Amino acid sequence: MEYTKKIDKKWQKFWQENNTFKVEIKDFKKPKYYCLVMFPYPSSELHVGHGRNYIIGDAVARYKRMHGFNVLNPMGWDAFGLPAENQAIKHNIHPRNWTLKNIKRITEQLKSWGISYDWDKEIATCFPNYYQWTQWLFLQLYKKGLAYRREAPVNWCESCKTVLANEQVIEGKCERCSNEVIQRNLKQWFFKITDYAQRLLDDLDKLKEWPQRVKRMQKNWIGKSVGVTIKFPVEGLDEHLDCFTTRVDTIFGASFLALNYNHPAVIKLIEDLPNKEEVLNFVSQIKKEEASLAYSQDFEKKGIFTRKFAINPMTGKKIPIWIANYILSGYGTGAIMCVPAHDKRDCEFAKKYQLPIRKVIQGPRPKGVPTEASGEENEEEVYEGEGGLINSGDFNGLGSEAAKEKIADFMEQENIGSRKTNFRLKDWLVSRQRYWGAPIPIVYCKDCGEVPLDEKDLPVLLPEVEKFLPTGKSPLAEDKKFIQTNCPRCGGEAKRETDTMDTFVDSSWYYLRYISPGNKQLPFVREDVDNWLPVDQYIGGVEHAILHLMYSRFITKFLADQGKINFDEPFIKLFTQGMIVKDGAKMSKSKGNVVAPDYIIDKYGADTMRLYILFMGPPQKEAIWQDEALQGSWRFLQRALRLVDNLNNFKEEEIDSKQEKILMQKIHSTIYEVTQDLEGNFQFNTAISRIMELVNQAYKSIQAGIKKELFAQAVDIVFLLLSPFTPHISEEVNSLLGNQGTIFDRSWPKVNPKFLKKEKGEIAILVNGKVRGKIVIDFSLSKEEVFQKAQRLDKIKKIIAGKPPKKIIYIKGKIINIVV
């Protein structure tokens, strides 16, 4: 028989008509398994580079089903967002229509690949019955003070004309359009994710089945650092400056302070200065430079002296206060103590402006270097490591670790400073000045001020507007009818908020909605969500390691705290697949290196594409697409299918019982190894190669002569093992073998351990660690017996040449090493 696309169509129709993959949420006859792939942004039709995600997910879903699970495998659309809007502006088509058109097309494609979704659970974030609940989520956060509005320096993309979250700024550029991002002071909506920083960090330890890499990236992003905030009194003013440091052990070396120009104390410090103008000019100059220089390599440190002094509370000495361009405003207090002897940046600055450098930490001396020499001459060198304290008064001689504790204790006693933990994570900026998103459910009342809407008044429908062109103000602001409303509190005149929400808010909770997709009263039915979640297996690209995955963890924790769900991590197991590249670049339309799946499916069938994508290489690694290699998968499937022809025309001739045993062993070792490969870390590539070996063995066995019954069993096993990867062909063979219904209601083949044990086989004979020969032996033989047999071989005899062996190492079933 041949594999044709008729087989694809036949079984796709069968699955649809029989609701094979439909899941009853209330059905718990079988244990549940929630398999989820990151839902796509429907921006265009899919190419094979997108395929990996869905094909891996589908293989997992089908495999788990054959292990007796009730598998939920849903699909939906992350349908709000900028590209739809940009297309709308370009082609003068409503973003909704463009989005729906893409959804239709991608749905067709996924179906043609035979992906086993339960389409009854389909959701799209741009529909009112979804975004109503995104707005509901906003209100829950607002109620708890976790959604708030404030003016702050924020990231602004001049090309997209909107603000961006920190997480959406990649190396100073807009994640979407790669334009330079600048800082602006704007009043914006934030979610207070920083309240969860510690838990988001701690609970990473709970995620045993997440890739280390992703956890490390989140850890870096949260960026916890533990230290002390020290009060530095300002001379001549009834003021003090707070400085955060993680290296309080270096306090005796703090020889100046440096402030960001935004620091609130700056104005006071300079107000009576004769050269106030000069300072202000300097500030406005570095402000200007900041936008363009912030991320460039040749950033030059600059500063200006305020002519004021602070007191180092430990030494009692006067130290100058500077304003410097290398001090961050958004981290710590915006002011730091500078220890040029033990910090490269401070050192660079100190040298430029001839500020004092005082060494207070003695690092370990390099071996062989005399003590004297290291003192004066290495003055240049900055030592940033830990070590023993010197020039540090009562604390001399302590190690950095101990000194940190002792000095912090002392400071807390004397009220000089206090222990403090800082996070790099900032609050999540969620408002956007764009059209295609969920409106923020807030109104501004003349009398009551900022007022949240009532839940019963949701959804706030996205109005139809004429123009989508970004102007820096949301297009919703143009719609008078939309803006004008009444205050839910006092009934008086009020105006609606016109910003929309970041699409990452939409996707931060969608995995809950799949459980109750059409529900009009609730975002989700608690009982069902508690039964089905957390997600057992989540699959997606590593590009979401921080953004989506951290936001989802945050929202899940929040909902758990509100008693709305009974789990606080959304995804038990995470798998991040690598990209598919071609001609040295990520497959993308703009690079012109996309491979269209429709063409491949038409010519070779869906199973060929699926098999090839899984066979390409380890799925977590980047894979290189080669058109010719695809043919290998095609050939293999045809070859496997010819086994069925062989079975139909089977002539039982002389039976070779030895060969039967070999095939039996191969069948069972293949089941064992394929199962191992899939249970471990989704090693589809090696699993498939083992099935290929089984097929090769089956052909060999048929030549040698075996019983039809055994051959039939081999054929059955081959297609059972292949079924998660190549479902159409497997269904076809399954029905040709006389089975009713779908192969996915059959169970995964079981290993008979009897056939895994080998009592006889070939081992290598090594002399002094080098392979010198091979011998077939009975594994029950003792080391001595094996040695006797081995040394009887001519070749071995010659090499040993009568020398008595010093040592013999025998590893059962593998090697014997004779050391002479």
Place this chain on the structure above:
RNA sequence: GCCGCGGUGGCGGAAUUGGCAGACGCGCUGGACUUAGAAUCCAGUCUCGCAAGAGGUGGGAGUUCGACUCUCCCCCGCGGCACCA
């Protein structure tokens, strides 16, 4: 700069509690079948060498009977973060 991952044939890649390096597939070479092609089948394919043999997993050292695998140093590539005090 810091953190992490990786480096194996012409190519994608196998092999990890240290035990026959190169499974499986692509490509290539030769042969069979065929009027011919496609398809299929058989054999071969790490390097040097006619062969016996020798060398070989980025480079160098080490541990070991034995190292792709473990230890130390170095080189190269990729990813994340990046003046976070």
